[in-house]
Amino acid sequence: MIVETEAYEPTDPASHSFAGKKTRNATMFGAPGLLYVYRSYGIHWCANVVCCEEGVGAAVLLRALEPTDRLDVMRARRGLDDIGLLAAGPGRLTQALDISGAHDGLDILTSPFTMRPPEASVEVVASPRVGITLAADRLWRYSLAGSSFVSRPRPRA
């Protein structure tokens, strides 16, 4: 269950799409629903979902999720037992789901992926984004209220 996301769009200096379409972010300008995966700091993968029509260059970064199934698989991939740390963070999330550059450009609604809306209405809180140096004051980080699986307030198991 996704509990934390961040928004990125073309007029945002911190966004990969800010400087226009480039080799790295071509997927970000693709059709909505595509998965945009890029390498971060050389060692992590970060997963985004394109959320505007083709050519716009807007996407949502998946920052954290609450593991609800296949915990053993995720724990094995992360080498961790603490459920609160399995996917609390962009790099951790991709590692837990085994997402890599090979998944860049795939449709989030097909193949190995599944996307479902919440079963009930959820309470979402906005806050400053994490880990960026530009436009860090924009309240474009959206997290599930009260969730202990978000990446910021380091959850204590």
Add this chain to the structure above:
DNA sequence: GTATTGATCTTCT
């Protein structure tokens, strides 16, 4: 406990 830095790779200057 908080602060700092290394790991490691793609893209841009």
Add this chain to the structure above:
DNA sequence: GAAGATCAATACA
């Protein structure tokens, strides 16, 4: 050659 939408190990108080 430097920096980045990060993580985790190490250094210090």
